[in-house]
Amino acid sequence: MLGGMTGQQRTPDALTAGDLGVRSLGRRATLVQFSSAFCQPCRATRRVLSEVAGMVEGVVHVEIDAEERLGLVRWLGVTGTPEVLVLDADGRVVRRAQGQPRKADVIGALGPAVG
Numbered sequence: 001m002l003g004g005m006t007g008q009q010r011t012p013d014a015l016t017a018g019d020l021g022v023r024s025l026g027r028r029a030t031l032v033q034f035s036s037a038f039c040q041p042c043r044a045t046r047r048v049l050s051e052v053a054g055m056v057e058g059v060v061h062v063e064i065d066a067e068e069r070l071g072l073v074r075w076l077g078v079t080g081t082p083e084v085l086v087l088d089a090d091g092r093v094v095r096r097a098q099g100q101p102r103k104a105d106v107i108g109a110l111g112p113a114v115g
Helices: 040-055 072-075 103-114
Strands: 029-035 059-065 084-088 095-098
Touching: 029 040, 029 103, 040 103, 072 095, 084 103, 095 103
Parallel strands: 029 059
Antiparallel strands: 029 084, 084 095
């Protein structure tokens, strides 16, 4: 799914840890997952992104409850869950996708971010 990422028409130039409500972004990249409580694919997405973040040094996974952060969801143009943003070290969105990703696709999507 990450191979078919959409454009970034409503995404700001860069996101900060403060924008996401976390202490810090990953040193090399950040996998930002928007989820909702009853979303079955969100659980599988959480596992995949956590595994990848554990495999690649300097990459962190951040999960955001879309229902609790509606302002952020609207600002970023998130339209469903799960939705994943791949941020580079500077917080720029380099990839974006909806749906449950495959592990290989996530690893591939990290390329532009950690390159």
